[in-house]
Amino acid sequence: MAPPIQFEALAEDALLLRFGERIDADLNDRVHAAMACLCQRLPALECVPAYASLLLRFDPLAWRGPHGEPGHRHLQAAVVDALDGHAAAAGASREVRIPVCYGGDGGPDLDDVAAHCGLRRDEVIACHTAADYRVAMLGFAPGFPYLLGLDPRLAMPRRADPRQRVPAGSVAIGGSQTGIYPDVLPGGWQLLGRTPLRLFDARRATPALLAPGDRVRFVAIDAGAFAALATERDA
Amino acid sequence: MSVRVLKPGLLSSLQDGGRPGHAALGVGRAGAMDAPAWRLVNALVGNTRGEAAIECTLLGPTLRFDQPAVIALGGAAIVAHVGGVAIPMWTHCALPAGSVLTLGGIAVGCRAYLAVRGGFDVPPLLGSRSSDLHARLGHAHGRALRAGDVLPLGSAAAPPMRAGDEAIRMLPWSLDPQPWFDFRQRPLALLRGSHFDRLEAGSQERLYRARFVLSKDSNRTAGRLDGHTLRLQAPLELISEAALPGTLQLPPSGQPIALLAEAPVTGGYPRIGQIAAVDLPLLAQRRPGDTVCFRESTLDEALARLAAREQRLQRLLTVIARRLASSEEYSP
Numbered sequence: 337m338a339p340p341i342q343f344e345a346l347a348e349d350a351l352l353l354r355f356g357e358r359i360d361a362d363l364n365d366r367v368h369a370a371m372a373c374l375c376q377r378l379p380a381l382e383c384v385p386a387y388a389s390l391l392l393r394f395d396p397l398a399w400r401g402p403h404g405e406p407g408h409r410h411l412q413a414a415v416v417d418a419l420d421g422h423a424a425a426a427g428a429s430r431e432v433r434i435p436v437c438y439g440g441d442g443g444p445d446l447d448d449v450a451a452h453c454g455l456r457r458d459e460v461i462a463c464h465t466a467a468d469y470r471v472a473m474l475g476f477a478p479g480f481p482y483l484l485g486l487d488p489r490l491a492m493p494r495r496a497d498p499r500q501r502v503p504a505g506s507v508a509i510g511g512s513q514t515g516i517y518p519d520v521l522p523g524g525w526q527l528l529g530r531t532p533l534r535l536f537d538a539r540r541a542t543p544a545l546l547a548p549g550d551r552v553r554f555v556a557i558d559a560g561a562f563a564a565l566a567t568e569r570d571a
Numbered sequence: 572m573s574v575r576v577l578k579p580g581l582l583s584s585l586q587d588g589g590r591p592g593h594a595a596l597g598v599g600r601a602g603a604m605d606a607p608a609w610r611l612v613n614a615l616v617g618n619t620r621g622e623a624a625i626e627c628t629l630l631g632p633t634l635r636f637d638q639p640a641v642i643a644l645g646g647a648a649i650v651a652h653v654g655g656v657a658i659p660m661w662t663h664c665a666l667p668a669g670s671v672l673t674l675g676g677i678a679v680g681c682r683a684y685l686a687v688r689g690g691f692d693v694p695p696l697l698g699s700r701s702s703d704l705h706a707r708l709g710h711a712h713g714r715a716l717r718a719g720d721v722l723p724l725g726s727a728a729a730p731p732m733r734a735g736d737e738a739i740r741m742l743p744w745s746l747d748p749q750p751w752f753d754f755r756q757r758p759l760a761l762l763r764g765s766h767f768d769r770l771e772a773g774s775q776e777r778l779y780r781a782r783f784v785l786s787k788d789s790n791r792t793a794g795r796l797d798g799h800t801l802r803l804q805a806p807l808e809l810i811s812e813a814a815l816p817g818t819l820q821l822p823p824s825g826q827p828i829a830l831l832a833e834a835p836v837t838g839g840y841p842r843i844g845q846i847a848a849v850d851l852p853l854l855a856q857r858r859p860g861d862t863v864c865f866r867e868s869t870l871d872e873a874l875a876r877l878a879a880r881e882q883r884l885q886r887l888l889t890v891i892a893r894r895l896a897s898s899e900e901y902s903p
Contacts, residue, residue, distance in 0.1 A: 344765060348848045348873050350815050352765075359810050371595075384594040384813035386837055391813030393591070397878055407874065474597035475811060475837030478706050482811070518597075519707070536597075538696040538708055544596040 338366060341419070345408045348396045353415070356388040359512075361484050363388040364472045368429075368549035370419055377418040381411075385548045386473045387482075429470075431551040434516070434531050436507050437562035438464075442530025445495075449509060449526050452492045461556055463487040464507075464528060469514065469552040479518035479536025479544040483552055486514045498524030505530045507554065518544075532565035572638055574687070576720040580632035580674065583716040585691050585709065586684075587623040590699040594813065594836040601703035604791060604832050604855035605682055607751055607884055608646035612686035614891045615643035615663045615746070622690025622725060623700035625716070627683045629858060631674025632716060634685075638668050640724065641688035647680025647752070647856055653739055662745035663688075663895075667737050680752065681858040689725030705792045705833040742898060746891075750883065756861065759850040760868035760876070764819060764842035766807060774801035778844065779867050783827070787859040792833040794854060796863055800825030807841050814838035817846040829854065829863075847873035849880055 342354040353370065356363040367390050371383045374390075380398070384391040392415070396407035399414075438461045439446040450460045469485040476482075491512040499522065502508070506517040508525035517523060518535035535545045546552065557565070576583075586609065589602020603609035609624055625632065631649050643663040644651055651658040653670045660683075666672065677683055693700050693710040702709035711720070767775065783796035801821055814820075818830045820840035829846060830838070831854070846854060847868055857863055 345870050346765075346842075347762070347815060347817055347845045348870065348877050352812070357810065382592050382594060384836060386812045387810045389812045391594075391815070393594070393815070396874055397881055408870065473811070473837060474595065476597065476835060478593075478597045478708065480597050538598075543593075543598075543697065548595055 341370075343412050343415075346391070348407070349393055351392045351394070351408055351411055351415070353390045353392065354388065355390070359387045359472070359484070361470060364470065364484060371548070373419055374415065378414060386475070429549050429551050430547070431553060432546060433553050433555050434507070434533060435557040435561065435565060436465075436529040436531050436554045437557050437559055438529035440529075440559065442503070442506065442562075443528045445508075445526040446528050449490065449492055449528060453489055455489065460490065460528070463490050464514070465554045465556050467553075469554075471546050471548050471550045471552060473548050474544060474546070477517075477519060477521050477536075478538070479546070480521075481515055481535070481546045481550075481552070483514045486512055488512065490514075492526050494524035495526060498522060502527065503530065505532065505535070507531055530562070532562050532569055534569060572724055574640070574691070574722045574724060575635045575637065576632055576716050576718055576722070577635055577671065578633040579716045579718055579720075580627055581630040582628040583625050583632045584702040584704060585623045585693060585716075585722070586626040586701045587690075587699055588621045589701050589832065590697050590703070590708075593697050597836055598697060598708065599703060599706060599833055599836050600816070601701040601706070601709070601791070601833050602699070603684065603701075605646050605684070605852040607852055607880070608682075609684050609686075610884065610888065611661075611746065611751060611891075612643040612645040612684045613690075614888045615645070615661070615895075616641045616686045616688040617663075617727075617892075617895050618686060618688060618690055619892075620690075622686065623693070624684045624686040625691070627674055627677070627685065629681060630676050631683060631685070633671065633673045636666055636668065636670045636672065638724070639666065640670070641665050642672065643686045644674075644683060645686075645746075645748070645751070646683040647677045648748075649677050649683035650675035656739050658739075659741065659745060661748050662742045664742075665740045667739065670739070677858075679754070680856040681861075682855055687724055689727040692723045692725040703833055704790075705835070744894070746887070753853040753856060756857070757853065758864040758866040759853055760847035760873055761819065761865035762845040762847060762868055762870060762873065764844040766803070766821075766841035767843050769803050769805070769807060769841065770821075770843055771802045771804050774803075777801060778827075779865055781864070783863045785857045785859050785861050785863055786826075789831075789859060790833075791831055792835070793831055794829040794857070794863075796827045796829065801827060801843065803841060809839050809841060811837045811839040817848055817851050818842050819844035819846060831855070847876070849873055849877040 399407040401410035510525035589600035707713040786795035
């Protein structure tokens with residue numbers, strides 16, 4: 337039996353649903369299931385998922401109860417009602433395959449990660465491509481996915497001196513998480529390689545390549561395949 | 572059908588109502604920091620669809636209009652002229668083609684808004700023409716305006732002027748800025764945040780009694796508060812959660828940080844308070860060096876004030892639309 341959701345009114349237009357306090361795949365699944373349910377049943381809400389919480393943003397002047405009571409209490413009741421009996425069912429998730437050219441210019445920290453973890457380079461790549469990841473949330477920058485599911489053997493702290501410019505497409509490890517830089521950004525994560533895919537493009541019908549709740553697999557490619565895919569992307 | 576930026580000013584950017592609905596993709600809202608001022612200047616030029624205006628920070632830009640245009644200025648008090656003619660605020664002015672509008676410094680407040688009839692018609696991204704300078708989204712990849720930028724105007728830009736008219740014309744009335752600009756720099760309504768109880772007792776008290784100073788390291792993403800540091804009873808290790816404008820965070824330095832319009836969508840610092848949304852436009856008008864004080868507020872009070880402000884604003888927008896309709900000729 338899952339613990340009850342805690343509600344916290346953060347601001348006039350924001351209600352936070354807390355499912356727990358840990359980075360944990362099961363908790364994160366509950367967040368995504370609740371989001372899927374609320375998006376369908378209360379479409380006027382904006383849902384912002386995180387590891388173990390879901391923020392709802394809404395128009396407080398529109399969400400009034402039948403007797404004019406202010407937004408939050410009425411909204412909280414509507415949320416409880418909408419989730420009742422539905423929150424357990426996680427929606428079917430997409431799997432997205434991400435080609436990555438490991439090492440070389442795109443992965444300057446691959447050797448450091450291997451040394452830190454006591455593995456060979458090819459073992460690091462094998463571990464990183466073997467896992468089944470889940471997009472816990474997008475944040476930091478448009479389209480930046482925080483992925484759960486990193487093999488614990490690959491966990492490695494952030495760099496002591498963060499880089500000012502991490503190239504777009506960099507696939508990286510930060511602590512027990514892995515992620516992909518969607519754009520040129522400052523960052524302290526360890527860079528393993530680079531994907532030629534564009535993680536975020538506001539002009540696309542679906543701007544972010546990945547959505548919260550998606551499953552992700554990394555597929556190793558060589559420099560030739562990377563160049564071919566990059567050319568195709570820019571065509 | 573465009574406006575050319577001759578001088579960019581200190582930090583000028585296109586802003587509208589922002590980009591709600593995309594936070595799950597990591598895209599924040601951005602948008603005008605002083606939203607009521609932005610709505611009023613749009614209303615003053617007859618815009619009704621949330622058109623983008625220029626948000627000027629401390630020092631405004633110089634712009635050349637290559638066609639007749641109708642403009643309005645609001646927000647912080649800014650000096651403006653076309654040639655030798657002073658352009659007043661909180662009303663609208665019809666400018667002939669070729670006008671060079673020089674916006675000067677802002678002496679009180681921080682952000683002024685320039686609306687043009689028809690709006691600035693750059694391509695919208697995710698439903699908004701706002702420049703998100705932090706996330707680099709919007710016009711010219713979300714950067715501030717630069718000299719040489721050419722901004723197209725929307726199709727409703729041409730004013731109903733008599734043919735051959737070369738004069739600058741103004742409405743015979745203007746809005747009273749008093750309700751829409753916080754001249755007294757009042758304390759801001761602050762709700763207790765999730766981790767308020769984790770502050771040391773002295774820090775809890777200081778949060779509501781101290782006079783903080785807005786740091787010069789502030790921008791559209793965050794306002795840093797100098798002058799007093801606050802301490803937690805014990806360090807808190809938190810996992811990232813959604814963040815939102817108005818959240819008062821406490822990083823390990825002990826210097827509170829208020830998240831603003833371009834706040835990242837997630838964050839992991841303790842939330843010691845939440846500035847009521849109704850008071851965020853007031854904070855938007857504080858400039859580096861200005862005092863920021865808080866008073867304790869409740870959600871119900873904040874909601875009631877928000878509803879009351881919206882009602883006043885709606886009433887005023889209706890009145891402006893009615894008066895514009897009856898003064899389409901701009902008779903002196």
